Amino acid sequence: MFKHLSTTLIISTLLLASSSSIADEKKTYRWRLAETWPKDFPVFGDTVKSMAQRVKEMSNGRLIISIDSKNKHKAPLGIFDMVRAGQYQMGHSASYYWKGKDLKTMFFTTRPFGMTATEQYAWFYYGGGMELMQEVYGPYGLLSFPGGNTGNQMGGWFRKEIKSVDDLQGLKMRIPGFAGEVISKLGASPVNIPAGELYTALERNTIDALEWVGPSLDLRMGFQKVAPFYYTGWHEPATELQFLVNEKAFNTLPNDLQAILTIAMRASAYDMYAQSMHENAINLEKIAKEHPEIQIKTFPASIMLKLQQANNDLIEQFKQQDPLTKAIIESQERYQEITRPWTQISDQTYLEISQ
Structure with a gap:
């Protein structure tokens, strides 16, 4: 599926766009996208809006994507099912x-x-990775594309200091x-709660701690x-x-x-990575200046x-699930082995010597 979506062939396809039929050139396609996030949610929602705007501009208005936030569709964790069923042609969430x-x-x-x-x-x-991802999503009639990266996330907000496994x-x-x-292997009780309900759950003691993203988004939520x-x-x-897309x-x-x-989608996803870096930096500075109470x-x-021990044990258990799960894990492990030495020699060494 993704071989015809390689960079070279994408460019070739655009160059050959003039060969489309007159009917296709005049037809306007109207799609709907459902996102997990609330209306006007920063960074995540910005990514969806920028993607839709890029599509509109590059297609000269031939493909219009309207966005329904969770406030409208009321199913923030139902994106998979809605896109699979064709209720929406696209979705934006997390795999x-x-x-x-x-x-x-x-x-x-x-x-x-x-x-x-x-x-x-x-x-x-x-x-x-793209080919393996499509092996997973293909049987559901879905295409999955990277949809924006937050970078390394913070480990979470806790009411009490965590000093030991106890x-x-x-x-x-x-x-x-x-x-x-x-974390459940260490005795914690993990739960999954949509973004719009996180602060209330923490404030009302429904949960004792949470992780969300990082300074880029967390301060806006008021967890501190x-x-x-x-x-x-x-x-x-x-x-x-x-980005989830209905294959049909x-x-x-x-x-x-x-x-x-x-x-x-690809441009907007990587742009979110840059925006996340910017917002994290700005808000980390704000923590230091305006929120000295945050430890x-x-x-x-x-x-x-x-x-790490629990993670390694789980990895070995997951490998026994089925051949495709094993193939995904081993592909990631091998690629990390290949790329990590360069990350250490380049980024890590530079950071150490430039202090």
């Missing part, structure tokens, strides 16, 4: 939300102690995907008002959101509009060791 439907989906968002954002993008586009026993924490599986301990990350080093709807588009949509912490080494 790890669908682990209850298919465990393999969660590996395409991020995983604890896994690749950085740049390593993961390289894996998607040059290391076989402090995690029975802790109710909003933490989805693979990381939720890991009820949970002053802010921990650095381990669980989501490269959180990639997702995609196949009804002329070739040039398929290429335009694909390019717009930024790193989990003790004893906890990190237990988390």
Whole structure:
């Protein structure tokens, strides 16, 4: 499926757009996109809007994508089903939300102690990640594309300081995907709650802690008002959101509009990574200046060791699920082995010598 969507062929398709039929050139395609996020949600929602605008401009108005936020469709964690059923032609969410439907989906968002954002993008586009992702989503009649990266996320907001593994026993924490599986091995109780309900859940003691994103978005949510301990990350080093596309709807588009949509998604996804870096930097500075009550912490080494051990055990268990799960995990492991030495020699070494 994705071989005809390679960069070279996308460009070729655009150059040959003039060969489309006169009917296709005049026809306007109107699509609907459902997003997990509330209306006008910053960064995540910006990515969806920019994608739709790029599509409109590049297609000269031949493909128009309207956006329904969770305020309208009322199903923030129902994007998979709505796009699969054709209720919406597209969706914007995160792949790890669908682990209850298919465990393999969660590996395409991020995983604890896994690749950085740049390593993961390289894996998607040059290391076989896109092809593996389509093997997972194809049977559901869906296409999945990278939908924007947050970079390394913070480890979460906690009401109480976490000093040992004992402090995690029975802790109710909003933490989805693979990381939720890991932390449950240490005695915590992970739950998944939509973005719009997070603050209320924390304020009303429905949960004891939560992870969301990082300074880029967290301060706007007000978590610091009820949970002053802010921990650095381990669980989501490269959180990639997702554009979901109904495959039948995609196949009804002329070739040039398929290429335009694909390019717009890719451009908007990477732009979100840049925007996330900017917003994280601006808001980290704000924490230092305006919120001295926030205590930024790193989990003790004893906890990190237990988390890594639990993660490794789960990885081995997941490999036994089925051949495709094993292939995905081993592809990611091998690619991390290939790229991490360069990350260390380039970025890590530079950061160490430039202090």
